[in-house]
Amino acid sequence: MLRFTVNLSLLFTELPLSERFQAAKQHGFDAVEIQFPYSLPVEQIRDLLDQQDLQLVLFNVDADTLLQGGEGLAAVPEKRDQFKAAVGQTLAYAERLKPSVINVLPGRCLDPQRLGEYQTTLCENLAYAAAAFADLGIKTVFEAVNSYDMPGFIVDTSQKMLDALKQIQHPNLFMQYDIYHMSRMGEDYAGFLRQHLDKVGHIQFADCPGRGQPGTGDVDFDSLFDIIATSDYQGWVGAEYRPTADTAASLAWFKTYAVK
Template sequence: MMPRFAANLSLLFTEYPLPQRFAAAAAAGFDAVEIQFPYDYPAALLRTAADEAGVRIILINLPAGDLMTGGCGLASHPARGAAFRDALAQGVDYAQQLGVAMVNVLAGRFDAAHEPQQTWQTLADNLALTAATLAPLGVRVTCEAINDKDMPGFVVTTPAQLAQLLAQCGHDNAWMQLDIYHLARMQIDIAGALRDNFAKIGHIQFADHPGRGEPGSGELPLRQIFDLLDDLGYTGWCAAEYRPGKATAQTLAWLAHDK
């Protein structure tokens, strides 16, 4: 047994334009893919490419404003409520057209102009709104803990904070997204985090550490971590979200080994 693996098409197979990455992922042995931000392409075009390749799109992120260019993003910013609701509408439209199972809400960075408590409450309210909006569509909503070394000022950096957020959100369609790389970057006990939060883990991503490269490029015992997930009874997806050190197809020895 091994977890079900998906390919993150925003980082893998970038030798090709996004619409061609679906076929490349299928040829490499993936049954499912995720995309960080699919919004530069028409949803219908991406859905057709996925269907023709025979892969499922399992997850996308909501639009996150200026987050990826160093800004605060949308989800936790008290003054960007209208922009967040617009992003939610676009994300819901893409989620339905692409047939995804999950939508991830990126928390964003603290803004010095607002108190942390206000930032947290805004994030909890927006996460609850997203969870309630997508629940009738059968789409799970996740929120991710991201390390503050790669993304300084990020609002949610640990599983403990994520658990606090979910409690504050108070909606049963809000789940944790844990990335093994981010846990390692924060020097968090990975096995302990997976065990302690297992009941609320909705999605898992991974890359090796240090370097965020493919499995085997760093020091993480990823096979042992995958074995632990099996032992815990994890039935969700594990998405490969690493930065290949060479052409993606040349970095997939781990996938062939684990099938």
């Protein structure tokens, strides 16, 4: 089964965030995701979702300065308290918005000599988040990000995600599998999904190498979406790409695959 969401942080950016909900609905989506929703009050987001009859599937725990080149929150030993405060902020939003999954970005380690310490902190924080969101019936996911776009990222391969899951062993912790990032790392994403979809709580996609919409790169979306559609995967599939033109012109893929 294929259930698509559209990421409002990357698509429909021709509009202010508050207007992207209506645009998503007008183009046929019933669900959306947002990387970081905290620029809008939670009650405003709740109203926007209700007005358009949309479900908010996913958003992220705050990651501090990660997107500006910093290390983020989830793996930095000195930021444990800040990470827990960020989880508290996310819980407040999640109680009203009722997402299916919450994503934790592992972040970077910019001092290779401290990598082991960062990995330990990450596992502790992922376990903390998984327990916190379990109380709301919300899955916790974490994702690997390619080391070309984000050098120093703690988790940059599928195997590192599997290793973390094995170490933490929390029943509410899953992988967020991003086709773009793993394709950028040269991985066999199709083979991985065939073998490990039971450990995946959310899927995101963009074409590779340019991170544009399907059809702009090398990803075989016919095969990819067929694997998902014919599997037992019950989660959502999120469009998280950067449109090469305006968003509406990038949505030909949705007309093709939404009926699978």
